[in-house]
Amino acid sequence: xxxxxxxxxxxxxxxxxxxxxxxxxxxxxxxxxxxxxxxxxxxxxxxxxxxxxxxxxxxxxxxxxxxxxxxxxxxxxxxxxxxxxxxxxxxxxxxxxxxxxxxxxxxxxxxxxxxxxxxxxxxxxxxxxxxxxxxxx
Numbered sequence: 369x370x371x372x373x374x375x376x377x378x379x380x381x382x383x384x385x386x387x388x389x390x391x392x393x394x395x396x397x398x399x400x401x402x403x404x405x406x407x408x409x410x411x412x413x414x415x416x417x418x419x420x421x422x423x424x425x426x427x428x429x430x431x432x433x434x435x436x437x438x439x440x441x442x443x444x445x446x447x448x449x450x451x452x453x454x455x456x457x458x459x460x461x462x463x464x465x466x467x468x469x470x471x472x473x474x475x476x477x478x479x480x481x482x483x484x485x486x487x488x489x490x491x492x493x494x495x496x497x498x499x500x501x502x503x504x505x
Contacts, residue, residue: 388414388426394434 415427
């Protein structure tokens with residue numbers, strides 16, 4: 369019975385502390401478990417996060433890389449993504465508000481609490497933000 373337990377443990381994949389399989393080891397393991405659901409294959413290959421969530425995207429990327437394909441990475445070489453990127457576009461909301469998001473204010477070096485006077489350039493319709501200071505008031 370103890371031998372049965374040992375073989376079951378080895379089939380479940382690497383322990384959570386071990387690094388996920390890559391390359392030929394990943395391909396061999398995935399091939400040997402090809403008759404099982406994808407979640408079980410990913411888990412058996414070590415693609416499980418600290419909370420127990422199965423890391424499918426990382427698993428699929430590792431499979432593709434193990435097959436020899438090079439995937440472009442939008443985040444400078446890391447596997448994860450950086451989230452939404454600034455598009456330098458906005459639109460007027462239904463309530464008439466125009467939102468300028470944090471990505472733009474951070475890029476401009478603006479700090480919370482700074483005040484600006486809004487002017488509309490007559491010729492171009494551009495909106496100007498003029499910093500409020502003692503001499504402007």
